[in-house]
Amino acid sequence: MAALTTRELAKLVDGELRGSGDRLVVDVAPLSDATEHHVTFLEGAAAEGRPRTNAGAVFLTPKHADVFGPDNTSEFILTPAPLDAFVKVMLRFRPVAERPSVGISPAANVCRSAKLGQDCHVFPGVTIDEFVEIGDRCVIHPGAYIGAGCKIGNDATIHANAVLYPRMRLGDRVIVHATAVIGADGFGFQFQNGEFIRIPHTGTVRIEDDVEVGAGTTIDRAMIGETVIGAGTKLDNQVMIAHNCRIGRHNAFASQVGLAGSVTTGDYVRCGGQVGVADHAHLGTGCSLGGKAGVHGRVPDGEDYHGYPAGPAKETYRIAMAVQKAPEMRKQIRSLEKQVQELQSRLAESDVLRVSAPAA
C-alpha cells in the first residue's frame, strides 16, 4: 500500500490543494476516526456546524473551504465532488480483493442439465438444479440454491444461502445478497368452507439488469404473469415485494419496506425505511416516501409523501405540528365555552335591565 503525498492526492483527483502538499497519507478514514496519515472527505450534513478532524487531508468543496477552524491541522483538497474523489483514492489504497478462482467446486451440486458460461465460480454447498442457464463470469457463493429452469445473465453475483425458486429470470450484473429469497409463492388463497386454499402461483419473477437485492429481502412470484423489478433498482435488506408487483427502473427502497400485492411504481421512486404500501397502490415516477409512511391508492409523480396515512410532506408536517397542540386546543375550547356562557348570561340580564329602564 504505497503512501501518497497530499500533492499527489490533489493531482490524482484533479483538485485544488490548500496546504504544503508534502504530507504523507496511507489510507482513507471517516472524518471522526481519521488520523494524520489518513485522507477523509467532507460532504452533506457533516459540513454543517463546526466540523473537526485529525485527518492529514480532507477532500471538500470550494464552498466548504473554510468551515474548519484555524486549529484544524489538515491540508485541504478542493473538488466539486468530495465523495467521488474519496472513493477513487479508497480504491487506490484498498484494491478490491480478487476472489480465489475456484471454478466449479467439487463440493457444489450442479445438475448435468444445467448450463454455465465462461469463468463462473460456484462455491461449496451450492445446488444448481435441472436446466438452469447461467451466463459468463457469474459467482455463486456457498449454500446458494438456484432452482430448476432459472435463467441468469452475465456478471451476476448470488451471495451465500440466497434462494432462487424455479424459473426465475435474472438479468446482467444482478447482485442478490445473502439469504434473499426470490420466487416464493405469493400469499394468495381462496377462502372456502372455512379454510384458506392456496391459489397455485404459476407465474415467475423477472429481475432486470443492474438490480441489487438486499440480504433477507423476499420477492414473491406472480400468480400468473410476472413480478418485475426494473433495471437499476436497488432494494436494501429485509424488503418485501409481494406477488405481481411491477417495480420501475432505478427505484431505491430502504430496509424493511413492504409492498403488498400488485403494487406498481414508476421510475426513480424512493422509499424510506419501513414504508408500507397497500395492494394495487401506484407510486408515481420520481415520487419519494418518508420513512414509516403508510400508503394507499396513488402517489402522484414527483410528490414527496410522509406519514400514516401518507400525504404530501408539507401538509403532513402542518398537521403534525397542529396535532402537537391538541391538548392546548382542548384547554382553549373549554375556556371559550366558559366565556361565552358568561357573555350569554350577562347579556340576558342586561336585556332585563334595559327593558325595565323606560319604566324609570
Next chain:
Amino acid sequence: MAALTTRELAKLVDGELRGSGDRLVVDVAPLSDATEHHVTFLEGAAAEGRPRTNAGAVFLTPKHADVFGPDNTSEFILTPAPLDAFVKVMLRFRPVAERPSVGISPAANVCRSAKLGQDCHVFPGVTIDEFVEIGDRCVIHPGAYIGAGCKIGNDATIHANAVLYPRMRLGDRVIVHATAVIGADGFGFQFQNGEFIRIPHTGTVRIEDDVEVGAGTTIDRAMIGETVIGAGTKLDNQVMIAHNCRIGRHNAFASQVGLAGSVTTGDYVRCGGQVGVADHAHLGTGCSLGGKAGVHGRVPDGEDYHGYPAGPAKETYRIAMAVQKAPEMRKQIRSLEKQVQELQSRLAESDVLRVSAPAA
C-alpha cells in the same frame, strides 16, 4: 398444451357462454396482459369502472356480464366464481411440474438415527440431525436443516435453506418456505448486575396441520411449554412470532407482521402488513387488523381495528378525518378568542352606557 375452444372452456367450468364458442384459447393471463388466445377472469376491484382486455375469453359473474364496452372483442363465460374457474383452467394448461424423484440424495447429510417415511425426497445439502422423525411423501429442499429430535407429519414441504431448531413439531401438509426459521430461542433475559443473562428456552414450537410459513418468517420456541400455530393458519413472508405465542386456527397474517411474547389469538384472525402486537395482547376470533396497526391489550371478537394506537376502524377513521382539520381548528380557535374578547369589551362599555342612561 392442447388448445380449448371457448365452448369447451364453458363446459369445463360449467359456465354460461356468451359468444361464438369457437375461439381457441391456449393459456391463462392477467386481464391487462391477455391476448386473443388467452383466457382471463374478472373479479373484485378490477370489475369497477370500465375494464378493458384483449383476452379471447373472460370468466366473470352474471352481475358483471355487461361491464365491458361494445368495443371489447372477448367472448364471455358467466360463472358465480370466476377465480375458481380460472384456477381450474390454469391447472389444465399448466399442470404443476412433478419434482424429479430424487429420493434421499447422496449429497444430503442424514443421521443414522433419523427415520423417514415412504416416498420422501431429500435434496443435496440438506442436514437431518439425530432422532428426527419425518412422515411419508415429505420434500426437503436443498440446504434445509432439520434439528435433532424434530417430528414432521406427512406430505410436508420444507423449502431451501429453511431451519428447524431441535425438537420442533410439525403437522401434516405443513409448508415452510425458504430461509424461514422455526424454534430459535425466545428473546428472554434476566437483567442482573448490569448485564442481560439469557433465560434458557427449553420449550418448543408446535405447528399444526395445513399451516404455511412464509419465506424469512421466524417463530421462536417457548421458554417452557409451546409456541403454537393453529391448524390452517397462513403466515406470509418476514412475519415474526415471538416465544409462547398461541395462534388460533385459520389465521392469516400478511408480511412483516410482528407479535411480541405470549400473544394469543382466536380463530380466523386477519392481520394486514406490518401490524405490530404488544406482548400478552389477545386478538379475538374473527377480528381483523388494518395494515401497520399497533395493538395493545385486547381486540374483541369480530372487530375491525385500525391505526396506531389501534381502535375500532370507524372510530379511527373519524379521528383521522378530524385530525386532518387540526390546522384549520387552530385558526378557528384563534378567531373565536378574538371575537369573544371583542364581545366582552363591547358588553362592558354598553353596561357603562346603560348605567349612565337613567341619569339622562
Next chain:
Amino acid sequence: MAALTTRELAKLVDGELRGSGDRLVVDVAPLSDATEHHVTFLEGAAAEGRPRTNAGAVFLTPKHADVFGPDNTSEFILTPAPLDAFVKVMLRFRPVAERPSVGISPAANVCRSAKLGQDCHVFPGVTIDEFVEIGDRCVIHPGAYIGAGCKIGNDATIHANAVLYPRMRLGDRVIVHATAVIGADGFGFQFQNGEFIRIPHTGTVRIEDDVEVGAGTTIDRAMIGETVIGAGTKLDNQVMIAHNCRIGRHNAFASQVGLAGSVTTGDYVRCGGQVGVADHAHLGTGCSLGGKAGVHGRVPDGEDYHGYPAGPAKETYRIAMAVQKAPEMRKQIRSLEKQVQELQSRLAESDVLRVSAPAA
C-alpha cells in the same frame, strides 16, 4: 428425571415453604398449563387480578403470598426472585442437552488456510473460507458460511445457515442465530447520470463479547471503518442495523427494529418492536423507545420516547388522548361559532335599542 418434594424445592432455592413440603414435583410448567406434579412461578403482570393454577407448587414473592384464592390447592415457596428460582429448578429437571461431539465434520468445507481452536464443532454443509481464525470451543451449525478472513473469539455459536461476509470480527461468547447475515454491503450509492452506482464498502463489522444476534437479523458492513455492536447487546429476530452504526453496550432491541446508516447509541438502550431510527440519529444512554416509535435526531439519556414522530412518553400520551377527542373538538368549535354569532347579533340589536331609548 428425579422428582423433588416441595420441601426439597424450597431448600434448593433457599425459599420459605408454605405447605406440607411432601408434595412431589417432576417438572416445570407455565402457570396456566401446570398440573399437580409441576412447579411454576408467579411474577409481574401474571400476579395482577386473581391468578389461578393447578400447579403442585408455585414460586412467588412474599408480597404475592396471598394472591391465590383459598380454593387454590398449590403449595407456595416464597422467594424474592421467583423467576430465578424457577430457572434454577428448570435446569435441574431439564439439563441442557450436550451436542454430540462431532468435531470437524467430513461433510463440512474448511479451507486449509483456516485456523480453528480446541474443541470446536463444525457441522455438515458448513463452509469456512480462506484465512478464517476461530477460537476454542466454538460451534458452527449446518449450512453456516464464514467468509474469508473472519476472526471469531472463544465459545461462540453460529447457528444453521447464518452468513458472515469476509473480514468480520466477532468476540467471545457471541451467538449468531439461524440465517442472520453479518457484513453485507451497506446501502450506499452515488447517483450519477440517472443511475445508482454502488459505493464500494471496504469497512467491516465488529461484534463485541457476549452479543446475541437474532434469527434473520442483518448487520451491514461499514463503507469505511466499522459497524460496531457493543459488548452484551442483544438483538432479537429480523432486526436491521445499517452501515456505520455504532451500538453501545448492553442495548436490547426487540424484533423488526430498523436503524438507518450511522446511528449511534449509548449503553443500556432499549427499543420495542418495529422501532425505526433515521440515519445519523443518536439514542442516549439508558433511553427507551416504545414499540413502533419513529425517531429522528437525538433522544436524551434516560428518556422514554414513544410514537411517530417520537416524543417524551408522557407528552406523547397527552397528545394521543387529546387526538381521540378531535371529532368532539370540531363539534364544540362549530357550536361556539354559532353562539358567538348569535351573541354578536343580539348585542348589535341591543345597542340599537339603547340608542333609541333616550328618544322615548
